[in-house]
Amino acid sequence: MNSESSANPHHIDVKEFHPRAQAAIADPKxxxxxxxxxxxxxxxxxxxxxxxxxxxxxxLGANIRLRALANLPDLLEQLETKLTANGIKVHWAIxxxxxxxxxxxxxxxxxxxxxxxxxxxxxEEMELNHYLEEHGIEALESDLGEYIVQLAGxxxxxxxxxxxxxxxxxxxxxxxxxxxxxxxxxxxxxxxxARQQLRERFMNADVGVTGVNFAxxxxxxxxxxxxxxNGRMTTTVPPCHIAVTGIEKVVGTLEDVVPLLALLTRSxxxxxxxxxxxxxSGPRKPEELDGPEEVHLVLVDxxxxxxxxxxxxxxxxxxxxxxxxxxxxxxxxxxxxxxxxTTYPGPIGKILMPHLIGLDEGRHLPTASSLCGACGEVCxxxxxxxxxxxxxxxxxxxxxxxxxxKVRGHGAKRGTLEALIWKGWSWMHARPGIYRxxxxxxxxxxxxxxxxxxxxxxxxxxxxxxxxxxxQKMKERDQ
Amino acid sequence: xxARDSILQRLRNRSGGELSVPECDFSVLQRPVSSVAExxxxxxKTIESVHGEVHSCTRDSWVAQLADILSARDAxxxxxxxxxxxxxxxxxxxxxxLPELLIYDEPIESWQPHLFNNVDASITSTRGGIAETGSLxxxxxxxxxxxxxxxxxxxxxxxxxxxxxxxxxEAMQAQIWASGMPTNALLVSGPSKTADIEQTLAxxxxxxxxxxxxVIE
Amino acid sequence: MADPIKIxxxxxSHVYFYATCLIDMFYPDAGxxxxxxxxxxxxxxxxxxxxxxxxxPAYTSGYHDEARAVAKxxxxxxxxxxxxxxxxxxxxxxxxxxxxxxFKHTRQEAKAIDIAARTWELTDFLLNVCHIKLExxxxxxxxxxxxxxxxxxxxxVAEVGPRLIGQLNNVSLVEQTRAEECCxxxxxxxxxxxxxxxxxxxxKVDTLTDTGAGEFVTTDCGCxxxxxxxxxxxxKPLAGQHILSFLWNRTNPGKxxxx
Numbered sequence: 001m002n003s004e005s006s007a008n009p010h011h012i013d014v015k016e017f018h019p020r021a022q023a024a025i026a027d028p029k030x031x032x033x034x035x036x037x038x039x040x041x042x043x044x045x046x047x048x049x050x051x052x053x054x055x056x057x058x059x060l061g062a063n064i065r066l067r068a069l070a071n072l073p074d075l076l077e078q079l080e081t082k083l084t085a086n087g088i089k090v091h092w093a094i095x096x097x098x099x100x101x102x103x104x105x106x107x108x109x110x111x112x113x114x115x116x117x118x119x120x121x122x123x124e125e126m127e128l129n130h131y132l133e134e135h136g137i138e139a140l141e142s143d144l145g146e147y148i149v150q151l152a153g154x155x156x157x158x159x160x161x162x163x164x165x166x167x168x169x170x171x172x173x174x175x176x177x178x179x180x181x182x183x184x185x186x187x188x189x190x191x192x193x194a195r196q197q198l199r200e201r202f203m204n205a206d207v208g209v210t211g212v213n214f215a216x217x218x219x220x221x222x223x224x225x226x227x228x229x230n231g232r233m234t235t236t237v238p239p240c241h242i243a244v245t246g247i248e249k250v251v252g253t254l255e256d257v258v259p260l261l262a263l264l265t266r267s268x269x270x271x272x273x274x275x276x277x278x279x280x281s282g283p284r285k286p287e288e289l290d291g292p293e294e295v296h297l298v299l300v301d302x303x304x305x306x307x308x309x310x311x312x313x314x315x316x317x318x319x320x321x322x323x324x325x326x327x328x329x330x331x332x333x334x335x336x337x338x339x340x341x342t343t344y345p346g347p348i349g350k351i352l353m354p355h356l357i358g359l360d361e362g363r364h365l366p367t368a369s370s371l372c373g374a375c376g377e378v379c380x381x382x383x384x385x386x387x388x389x390x391x392x393x394x395x396x397x398x399x400x401x402x403x404x405x406k407v408r409g410h411g412a413k414r415g416t417l418e419a420l421i422w423k424g425w426s427w428m429h430a431r432p433g434i435y436r437x438x439x440x441x442x443x444x445x446x447x448x449x450x451x452x453x454x455x456x457x458x459x460x461x462x463x464x465x466x467x468x469x470x471x472q473k474m475k476e477r478d479q
Numbered sequence: 480x481x482a483r484d485s486i487l488q489r490l491r492n493r494s495g496g497e498l499s500v501p502e503c504d505f506s507v508l509q510r511p512v513s514s515v516a517e518x519x520x521x522x523x524k525t526i527e528s529v530h531g532e533v534h535s536c537t538r539d540s541w542v543a544q545l546a547d548i549l550s551a552r553d554a555x556x557x558x559x560x561x562x563x564x565x566x567x568x569x570x571x572x573x574x575x576x577l578p579e580l581l582i583y584d585e586p587i588e589s590w591q592p593h594l595f596n597n598v599d600a601s602i603t604s605t606r607g608g609i610a611e612t613g614s615l616x617x618x619x620x621x622x623x624x625x626x627x628x629x630x631x632x633x634x635x636x637x638x639x640x641x642x643x644x645x646x647x648x649e650a651m652q653a654q655i656w657a658s659g660m661p662t663n664a665l666l667v668s669g670p671s672k673t674a675d676i677e678q679t680l681a682x683x684x685x686x687x688x689x690x691x692x693x694v695i696e
Numbered sequence: 697m698a699d700p701i702k703i704x705x706x707x708x709s710h711v712y713f714y715a716t717c718l719i720d721m722f723y724p725d726a727g728x729x730x731x732x733x734x735x736x737x738x739x740x741x742x743x744x745x746x747x748x749x750x751x752x753p754a755y756t757s758g759y760h761d762e763a764r765a766v767a768k769x770x771x772x773x774x775x776x777x778x779x780x781x782x783x784x785x786x787x788x789x790x791x792x793x794x795x796x797x798x799f800k801h802t803r804q805e806a807k808a809i810d811i812a813a814r815t816w817e818l819t820d821f822l823l824n825v826c827h828i829k830l831e832x833x834x835x836x837x838x839x840x841x842x843x844x845x846x847x848x849x850x851x852x853v854a855e856v857g858p859r860l861i862g863q864l865n866n867v868s869l870v871e872q873t874r875a876e877e878c879c880x881x882x883x884x885x886x887x888x889x890x891x892x893x894x895x896x897x898x899x900k901v902d903t904l905t906d907t908g909a910g911e912f913v914t915t916d917c918g919c920x921x922x923x924x925x926x927x928x929x930x931x932k933p934l935a936g937q938h939i940l941s942f943l944w945n946r947t948n949p950g951k952x953x954x955x
Binding site: 258 | 483501502614619624625648651661669677683685
């Protein structure tokens with residue numbers, strides 16, 4: 001870990017994707033860590049859906065998310081009304097900065113100095129920890145994986161398993177160095193040490209901050225999915241709980257949560273359910289003996305309402321953040337989460353991040369895919385991720401006059417030479433006579449074919465032109 | 480304009496126009512009718528697969544079974560509900576090998592360090608269970624507050640076999656959750672666990688290391 | 697939302713053969729094998745002379761105007777109501793799954809939808825429309841198979857290749873670890889991200905080699921070029937061929953069943 005990344009782990013240049021990918025691929029330990037983890041997750045997911053009508057369940061999951069999106073403004077208002085009636089204060093933020101200010105203002109009003117956090121990808125998106133620290137408020141992660149990543153001064157490399165890039169030895173050394181635990185390969189010991197360290201912190205924290213998996217409009221309920229119990233601690237022990245979530249996380253009814261939960265945990269980690277499913281519908285009542293006296297919900301837009309405008313891009317907002325797309329992604333498996341340099345890595349990151357950071361900044365993201373379709377195949381809410389990648393590739397080169405690009409920063413990847421090559425390619429392939437002539441000449445002159453074709457021949461031999469094209473063979477056959 | 484109004488306005492004036500609302504067919508959640516025995520079997524199998532422990536009890540036997548469970552673990556004290564029948568039965572029990580019984584009858588602020596550091600085990604009631612996922616339904620109350628099932632290293636839950644539902648969907652509908660939710664409701668499906676260190680499972684990372692279910696048949 | 701269920705047509709008298717540019721230039725024998733297999737099933741094969749490329753390379757690179765211009769030139773090649781068979785999951789997928797959206801709101805939309813509905817991946821067509829029965833005349837051998845991602849996921853034909861090979865009495869099919877995983881070709885991906893693509897193909901070659909088969913077949917020339925090219929450059933004991941060449945050679949007594 002270098003000092004630069006610990007100073008500000010969030011400012012990783014997305015454009016440095018290539019060098020980071022090369023470094024990751026050249027690191028056998030990192031590759032082994034990811035390969036083993038992903039292989040395990042793939043097989044666990046498969047087992048978890050055994051005997052279920054997965055396709056019908058995915059169809060239902062997709063439709064529930066689409067229905068919620070179709071009613072999004074109404075549901076958000078209903079959610080606000082219900083939560084308010086339940087005693088939960090609702091805040092709205094246009095972007096991450098505004099959301100950070102809201103959280104800080106709540107802290108300041110309570111004279112809060114320490115914040116304990118449950119896992120929240122939206123707070124990563126907001127760079128909340130960094131912001132709070134800058135304003136003199138300590139923010140400590142309590143999910144074990146997040147805690148490890150924070151100790152290392154890094155960002156999560158996976159949205160569900162933040163420290164998946166590290167093996168036990170690396171974690172043991174890190175904890176030894178930062179917290180004084182003994183060096184040990186005993187995971188139980190390391191886990192118990194973290195429990196001890198964090199229990200103290202829970203008791204002394206002024207505010208707890210978490211994400212939300214589903215926000216139910218019908219009853220005004222915030223649902224959190226977790227295994228460790230740190231989410232329950234964070235939402236129960238400190239006197240104030242602040243939940244932050246994207247505006248797309250709302251669903252209509254409690255019933256809607258049932259299939260989404262079934263899909264989420266099985267897709268994410270192959271569990272039929274997580275240890276805790278925590279449903280919060282209000283702060284502590286006068287007669288209750290524990291629980292936070294104040295509960296807040298911060299609804300964060302941060303580019304989502306722009307994605308919402310377009311019928312095709314809208315599908316991005318169906319996501320329930322299970323991470324199955326990255327678990328099954330052959331590119332993610334090779335390069336790991338940090339290579340992307342974005343809050344959300346892997347396939348979902350490639351279709352979501354360009355909206356959050358602009359397609360100019362994130363123009364390399366949509367290309368880093370072989371379009372193999374594994375992500376779309378496993379997505380529990382059937383987001384057509386490969387189609388969205390192609391759409392963003394088009395947007396990044398302004399490649400479609402009939403459907404003009406609209407994502408912020410579009411066209412940034414259009415290069416004069418590449419555009420010219422495709423124009424020439426198109427000109428030739430739209431003219432059959434010229435195509436036949438050109439390919440026949442190439443076949444005749446195939447000995448002159450270059451043996452070196454850039455990146456292709458670094459790893460492979462050059463493809464060999466046949467001595468006659470199929471067109472020529474068919475012509476001869478007809479005579 | 481406030482952030483709220485500007486977000487809602489952007490969503491309402493969507494440039495792509497109104498979105499169509501798809502039908503949602505929940506029939507995939509239906510399960511064949513099952514007997515209590517089948518549900519108990521499935522519940523036990525599922526929760527045991529995630530390190531939970533199940534003891535089959537009767538209304539007469541559970542106190543003695545509990546005493547055995549706790550003495551095998553050298554538990555020095557047990558947090559029990561103040562008003563619920565479970566607490567009453569334990570306090571009135573003649574059983575002499577039960578550990579010291581504590582009641583959570585003061586706000587957490589007044590005894591937090593004690594709860595966090597000195598309470599070995601707790602016992603709570605449940606609002607039923609879910610066979611398919613091996614889950615317990617807990618609605619914390621002033622009598623059985625939220626932290627009772629979370630902080631002590633051993634959590635014992637009492638489940639009435641007659642309140643075991645086939646699925647989450649069935650439980651939610653039978654108990655009419657949509658008509659009003661408590662401040663906090665939980666599904667608990669096993670002891671606290673993590674796999675954040677190299678995919679290796681470890682229990683009791685923040686919550687209980689052991690979850691023991693007494694199924695009353 | 698759901699993928700439409702495939703409804704196979706009755707066995708037709710004629711088909712259009714859409715070869716794809718890779719077959720045309722690099723693997724014409726695989727195309728010829730496909731044509732001969734169809735003809736042996738009693739089907740008259742029409743090879744539209746003006747065919748070039750389905751447009752996919754430009755499409756997946758985001759150059760949709762250029763892709764549309766090329767694809768538009770293909771739309772007029774199939775005037776009769778015959779099935780269009782394609783010896784590639786990738787190009788078949790382009791025509792079947794992406795032509796309708798590429799031509800949405802254009803004058804060619806109806807034609808694109810019609811062509812999409814008539815497009816079949818060739819092995820799928822042989823098995824499920826022609827109900828082909830293969831008689832193996834070759835020596836005993838062992839092969840592995842790599843089904844391309846588009847054949848598997850866009851065209852839904854993952855079962856087809858193994859079932860066809862299963863009809864060959866003297867061939868045993870072995871499955872490599874992580875058979876579903878992409879080989880790393882991905883068209884321009886292999887050129888834009890050579891290091892990632894290289895890492896993917898090296899593992900694919902390893903898993904195929906580990907089967908001990910020494911030979912693999914595949915549905916798509918892109919994968920073939922990638923996997924066999926890597927094996928050749930790195931001197932791995934692994935040879936590859938298009939599944940159509942393999943099936944034709946195994947069942948054609950004239951060729952002595954060589955494979």
